[in-house]
Amino acid sequence: MRPQPDSLTTPAGPPPGTDLGTHAVLNQVPPRADGDLLSADPALLEAVAREGGDADALHALAAVVGTERWREHARLANLHEPVLRTHDRYGHRIDEVEFHPSWHELMRTSVEYGLAAAPWRAAPGSGAHLARAAGFYLTSQVEQGHLCPISMTYASVPALRHAPDLAAAYEPGLTAQLYAPGLGDPASKAGLLAGMSMTEKQGGSDVRSGTTVASPQPDGSYRLTGHKWFTSAPMNDLFLTLAQAPGGLTCLVLPRVLPDGTRNAIRLQRLKDKLGNRSNASSELEYDGAIGWRVGDEGRGVATIIEMVSMTRLDCVLGSAATTRAAVTEAAHHVAHRSAFGRRLADQPLMQSVLADVAAESEAATMLALRLAAAVDRGETALLRLGLPVAKYLVCKRTPALVAEALECLGGNGYVEDGPLPRLYREAPLNSIWEGSGNVTALDSLRAVAREPGAVDAVLAEVDAAVGVDPRFDRTVAALRSELAAPEERRARRLAELAALCLQGSLLIRHAPDTVTSTFLDARLGDGGPFRTAGTRPGSHAAVVLERATPHA
Template sequence: MSATHEVTNQVPPLVGRDLAADPALLEGVAREGADWSVADLRELGVLAGSAHARELGRLANEHEPVLRTHDRYGHRIDEVEFHPAWHELMTTAVSRGLHAAPWADDRKGAHVARAAQFYVWGQVEAGHSCPISMTYAVVPALRRNPELAARFEPLLTSTTYDFGLRPPETKRGLIAGMSMTEKQGGSDVRANTTTATPQPDGSYRLTGHKWFTSAPMSDLFLVLAQAPAGLSCLLLPRVLPDGALNPMRLVRLKDKLGNRSNASAEVEYENATAWLVGDEGDGVRTIIEMVNMTRLDCVLGAASGMRTGVREAAHHATYRTAFGKALRDQPLMRNVLADLALESEAATTVALRLAGAKDRGEDDFRRLALAVTKYWVCKRGPAHAAEALECLGGNGYVEESGMPRLYREAPLVSIWEGSGNVAALDALRAMRRPETVAAFQAELGLAVGADRHYDAALRTLALADATEVGARRLVERLALLLQASLLIRHAPPAVADAFCASRLGGDWGVAFGTLPGGADLDGILDRLG
């Protein structure tokens, strides 16, 4: 072979790693009460870090879902066809309970255990996390109708992945989706026009159009529609008990920026059968149970993506040399990697804290903490992914690296379940409740006295001055204070000090890689492994 074809200075494949070997993750799992789950988590981490798992992620995205509206004879079938890699990813997720295990597990820390595995397995491929998250989130909303919950919850929490269009109660396990958004409404779901007409047998008939339905291949859906008493939440099966297809027509699959492996669709309801969940006119309050659970998964998804990005960047920098030494030994690259690592660790830590709050029933704290964290952590994802990609240079810009997929995926969780403005306004609404503000302030107070930048930022916090026009600035500040509070109490000094000095103390530039000169970069980078 000619010398011009010798491969030099290229990094080895990033495989054969335990993706759960993440200090921030493992420490958080133990701290939040799920240390009993670590053995299963580490087992999943090894699987997630394997060459086989990495290949599954690639295949599921290169072979995107295909909509089959009719069979060869002209019969309407409305099926979505997936590559076998997708089904293998889903099988692993469901068999390990990532979809709904905490609802059938009364052990302390069950939601944290599930959150940690969701975070790890999502690093393999983020698209299939959508139906997994939807199924997790549907259960608490479905409990508003005890009869429906008794029928379907055992199948929703089953650890058997049973794909295909069949009557739900004949299957060994179910996947759920959600259908809220309409063309004219977007986040303003009260403007929805889909109608729900009561029937003598207690069911409803839905007629209308949905602009964005997540996971249209699912077995069950929570749907918002206008019933006689107002906007209501209903449960719609894809297949009716007698085996007939419910007339939920898949019009087209969305051609999305990222999340390509997962199907999202426009749908038409043509007198489709559904059952009421909660009371008529109480649709938003009912489905918000589902939304809040998927918002937690948005935070986990953003944290998972950040961990993926900084891991890929650090691996490349460890093995790639320039100007006579490894990139990781170059002072400026070390600053960039350390800054990315700080953002990643802060996101992981706060995500697990929120999962722990769910386990412990800390509703007042969680109400505000989830809103501000959903806003900030999800919004940081795209910038983090872009910087991580840049660490690989041109090698990161080509599809084979996996970094473009990570970059395209990153904006989704900031849009999903309420974009930035929606999350910021939700935070303002939460702050109208004195008990919510008191619980959040109590959490921040636990870190007082340990860092001068933190204390100064907390002293100047003016919650009483909250206005809609300034909501983003305030919510950003609250999110950073919450992350700083957690890092001060639980992370090594190198991490907490640099985070507070940069994010709160102003000793930071606009881009990543601008940590202060006195930051303990070695201490931060040691956490990456």
């Protein structure tokens, strides 16, 4: 890859000229100040304190990622996209991906701050997963692409624990807070990253239709042959994959470098040209007799890897909540400093109503995401079994509409690539697709209702804690109970949406300021159902809610 200009390494010059010689330019929005992420997100700090998280660690991370320098790393990592090199200059097959230095800086910081698999090293109930979730959410507001390999690494540990010998070999590197890019035997590297390789051309989410074959070898390993359509983070050290073994669909782990120091036969065919998430290399690959080791029993591949999917779904919820929050922060900063028709935008009632509506839903998403992260710490598996898919369904699906509303607050400036809103808009649909699109997660919610009554009881217990306070919420809970009493496939989306709305409403009623709660309940649970666009149920607290979401640093 040719050297690229990098403003992070260019010597600082004189400030840009503001005197155009023809007229004075006024009414321009100033750059955001360093350290303003937490000032614009009280819901995050309140949730961390309420759930017993480490606020000091979060402030330390915010001091790094909430800066103009970090926003510039995000811009550069997405501008200078990864490049696939299948062969070296001599024609040798190398299958490597090159990244801009800003990508590596983003990765290094996220790993060192424990956003990968470090929580699995902590004692159960220590709050490590909540702390990690808060950091992941905070960092996602600045750059989302590099958090894909971070998320895969986090999610790999519970799946690997189905093979204690493999977990013993790889878990120390996966949980280490050390970023160690480059090829090497995973058993000897101090820091490891893991990826996931499940879907194939003919199946997509229907992973049982995969045709990749895993042939057992005398030494206990397997030889894999097949084509994978989407492989997350192909530069990582390990891949958890699904293949057809003699006993059925099976989960296996494949290292990029084998114990003898040779490259495994994992061929990167191409990188996906995605709508967004441009900094991250998503790939299509071939296993050409690649060597792997079984994780869990033959024929139990889905059951084994589903634990990994559950953890990545949590990160999808966190990432979408963060994407919405980032868009709200940009819009709130803009309207606080921009005037039109003789008044500051933030003082105009219609603008207040629109942004307050979006900000209130952003708080609801944040609170639900962190509540689920705390459930991981507490071992509340029943709540997670139904709460995760319904949260992923609603929070991730709402993100594109909310980001679009925030973008529109900037007018034409929001549509120009100089600012972050276009990247956020391209990023917005992603988490609704990854780890199960809307129908997949809605149907998974239905399976949880049908097969695990404890999951329904856990969600209803969370919801019922707020019943009797607000009639709008109570009506929604009654509608949810009606759906749960007679679940059916064609109504699976309605059930998932109602369950997520009730979880959000319960958290807001119990823990959020009345101004935020009232705004959310008016907009999302009001008489006649929610309207389709923001600001159509103007409340009396819009100015207060908007001020709460405005950066103050």
